[in-house]
Amino acid sequence: MDIDGVLLVDKPKGFTSHDIVDFVRKKFKIKKVGHCGTLDPMATGLLVLVLGKATKIQDLLMSEDKRYEGVLRLGQSTLTQDSDGQIVEEKPVPPLSLEEIKKVFDRYVGDFYQVPPMISAIKSHGVPLYKLAREGKEIERKPRLVHVYSYEIKKWDSPFIHFEVLCGKGFYVRTYCHDIGQDLGCGGHLFSLVRLQSGNFKLNQALSFDFLNSLKSPEELLNHVLTLPQVSRIRRQ
Structure with missing residues (x-):
């Protein structure tokens, strides 16, 4: 039928x-x-x-816009920018206040550019980047304009930041967590993720x-x- x-x-x-x-x-x-x-x-x-x-x-x-609930794990950067990837760098997590964390999250509201991760379905000359990454290749990726409408930090329990984010199309939550971790000085990765709405x-x-x-x-x-x-x-x- x-x-x-x-x-x-x-x-x-x-x-x-x-x-x-x-x-x-x-x-x-x-x-x-x-x-x-x-x-x-x-x-x-x-x-x-x-x-x-x-x-x-x-x-x-x-x-259409999407809403996610995620957990950012500070102190560990991974190859895939999420918990499935190999840890490539570890740093101690400083005694951050909630206000310090919010200041960094505030940098990623509105329009901004993201560099897509190598482990992604974006194609280079017809070949998905994740296939090239498996071959040990690193391809230069052009930054892409993305948009975050709003975020909320639900809980800060070091080294974990529980958050919610409402974003536009083409947005990588993995890269969001990676970049915020870098800005906080200790690195980080997406530990878990749930899509709440599309x-x-x-x-x-x-x-x-x-x-x-x-x-x-x-x-x-x-x-x-x-x-x-x-x-x-x-x-x-």
């Missing part, structure tokens, strides 16, 4: 975004399935899938992977797919 619409999934840790796309495509025999914004394997949370004719609005949905789609609307796996047929899945008219109404909210 033809299924056209948007499916919201709470991606578990350890899966790539493509793993979830491939799972849905094969299990429910849907020819066209895509996702609207990559989540790294170490990250969890909202993954927006487009099915069938909804793939035509994939780029539109991918460009556009007007929210994590509490998403299906768990276990529930998705329990569905037996495309007909059962259809009950949980947002139709294109529903998607249009949600985007206008």
